[in-house]
Amino acid sequence: MTMSLLVVGHANTGKTSLIRTLLRRHDFGEVNDQAGTTRHVESVDIEMAGQNILTLIDTPGFEDSIGLWECRHQPPFNELSGRDWLMAFCHSPLADNEFEQEAKILKQLTLTDIILYVIDLRQAPLGKYLDELSLLASANKPIIPILNFSASPSSHHQAWRQILTERHLHAVVKYDSVAFYFEDEKRLYQSLQSLMPDQYDALKALILAREEAAQLRLSAAISLLAEWLTNAASFRSLCDQYPASNEQTNQFEEHIKALENQYIQQLLKLYDFRPDDLVQSQFHIQYDRWQQDMFDKEVLKEWGIETGTSALTGAAIGAGIDMISAGLTLGTATSVGALLGAGWQTGKHYKDTIKSKLTKQYFLCLENSTLTLLSLRGLDAIRHLHQRGHASQQPFQLSKNHASDNAALRKLPFYWRQAKQHPNWYQADHPLKTEVEDTLTQALQSKLNDDSSGLS
Ligand SMILES: Nc1nc2c(ncn2[C@@H]2O[C@H](COP(=O)(O)OP(=O)(O)OP(=O)(O)O)[C@@H](O)[C@H]2O)c(=O)[nH]1
Numbered sequence: 151m152t153m154s155l156l157v158v159g160h161a162n163t164g165k166t167s168l169i170r171t172l173l174r175r176h177d178f179g180e181v182n183d184q185a186g187t188t189r190h191v192e193s194v195d196i197e198m199a200g201q202n203i204l205t206l207i208d209t210p211g212f213e214d215s216i217g218l219w220e221c222r223h224q225p226p227f228n229e230l231s232g233r234d235w236l237m238a239f240c241h242s243p244l245a246d247n248e249f250e251q252e253a254k255i256l257k258q259l260t261l262t263d264i265i266l267y268v269i270d271l272r273q274a275p276l277g278k279y280l281d282e283l284s285l286l287a288s289a290n291k292p293i294i295p296i297l298n299f300s301a302s303p304s305s306h307h308q309a310w311r312q313i314l315t316e317r318h319l320h321a322v323v324k325y326d327s328v329a330f331y332f333e334d335e336k337r338l339y340q341s342l343q344s345l346m347p348d349q350y351d352a353l354k355a356l357i358l359a360r361e362e363a364a365q366l367r368l369s370a371a372i373s374l375l376a377e378w379l380t381n382a383a384s385f386r387s388l389c390d391q392y393p394a395s396n397e398q399t400n401q402f403e404e405h406i407k408a409l410e411n412q413y414i415q416q417l418l419k420l421y422d423f424r425p426d427d428l429v430q431s432q433f434h435i436q437y438d439r440w441q442q443d444m445f446d447k448e449v450l451k452e453w454g455i456e457t458g459t460s461a462l463t464g465a466a467i468g469a470g471i472d473m474i475s476a477g478l479t480l481g482t483a484t485s486v487g488a489l490l491g492a493g494w495q496t497g498k499h500y501k502d503t504i505k506s507k508l509t510k511q512y513f514l515c516l517e518n519s520t521l522t523l524l525s526l527r528g529l530d531a532i533r534h535l536h537q538r539g540h541a542s543q544q545p546f547q548l549s550k551n552h553a554s555d556n557a558a559l560r561k562l563p564f565y566w567r568q569a570k571q572h573p574n575w576y577q578a579d580h581p582l583k584t585e586v587e588d589t590l591t592q593a594l595q596s597k598l599n600d601d602s603s604g605l606s
């Protein structure tokens with residue numbers, strides 16, 4: 151058995167938006183800032199494991215509730231009570247003419263289990279809204295008021311609470327279809343559980359499934375961020391002078407921006423939003439001249455050298471390379487590897503270092519502060535999408551500037567240094583890269599947790 155929820159309210163209070171957010175879908179119905187957008191009743195199911203749990207019914211908004219309330223108190227309706235009035239009115243000519251929109255709502259009342267009355271908290275509890283509540287009460291069905299727009303600055307929260315309490319409507323749910331908090335939605339499901347105890351388990355399973363899905367999406371999002379940042383840090387672009395020419399730096403920047411955009415699009419897909427819901431603002435990319443750090447612990451390890459003796463052996467490798475530069479023409483990676491007693495693969499890996507020494511070519515790479523800025527932009531995007539309701543109409547623009555300094559951020563250059571030493575990680579699978587990505591994922595996760603806003 152399923153539960154049907156009739157979503158009603160004054161025009162433009164966010165009824166269709168509420169359904170979109172509950173569905174996690176941006177393509178249900180039409181959402182618009184003008185009253186009278188929804189003109190017909192439309193229903194949609196929330197399913198879990200192929201089973202229908204809830205049916206949500208969208209309706210047009212009340213437009214003339216004051217007129218309808220007056221009509222209700224005039225003959226022939228004034229003698230009728232509750233459901234009799236509803237039946238008589240819905241079969242009268244008024245239902246096809248001046249109160250056509252209202253009749254579409256009232257005709258659904260007898261067919262539904264629970265009424266969700268959507269309130270725009272930016273509006274004071276005026277008489278027309280109270281008339282709507284009285285008209286709806288005729289059906290003798292449970293009503294849950296939804297205090298929508300709860301994140302908006304001008305809110306009549308207290309006034310509404312008082313009015314609703316006076317009408318014995320205590321199970322009120324606060325919501326915002328744009329700035330979405332799962333805890334609010336959970337309270338709605340809990341109210342439904344108390345009104346329909348036979349649906350308790352199905353709703354409990356739905357709450358759990360939603361919580362799990364949110365956690366999985368968040369973890370997947372942070373992994374995507376760690377992957378894009380590792381790719382960005384390991385990306386190098388060849389240039390023949392330093393500082394690089396405008397053309398070469400432009401190409402480099404365009405490439406980094408395209409990579410960031412790729413990440414944003416993956417994220418939007420993961421959260422099921424539209425491609426233009428998140429906008430990539432312009433920002434300043436600082437680049438650096440890539441230089442092989444021969445004394446880096448990880449680099450030395452790859453040459454088969456353990457760190458105890460690092461300074462001396464590192465110097466020996468440096469001297470080896472200088473010797474090759476002086477004594478040979480362009481040495482192959484194989485001979486370099488052989489000369490230093492390392493494997494061919496390792497030699498091949500460092501051939502760029504040797505080659506750039508011999509040919510006076512340079513590599514551009516991203517500067518550490520830019521990589522950290524990209525991390526903050528990436529986290530911003532996740533934080534926003536995690537709490538973006540599927541009814542949001544405004545695109546979100548990634549911020550250009552971030553003044554943030556905390557322990558989690560200070561750890562990041564450690565990852566940049568490792569990735570920069572490995573151009574072969576760029577958009578490729580590599581066991582060491584996976585290791586770095588995993589620990590970077592943890593650092594990003596702890597940065598997200600450190601931020602006071604938190605995610606729910
Ligand atoms: N900030 C904010 N905006 C919201 C919220 N709910 C809806 N909106 C916006 O309000 C406008 C109206 O939303 P709709 O969902 O079309 O409202 P409706 O009640 O279905 O409107 P009708 O079908 O015309 O009766 C849209 O621009 C939504 O983006 C909310 O909780 N917060």
Ligand SMILES: [Mg+2]
Nearest residue numbers: 165166187188
């Ligand atoms: Mg609508």
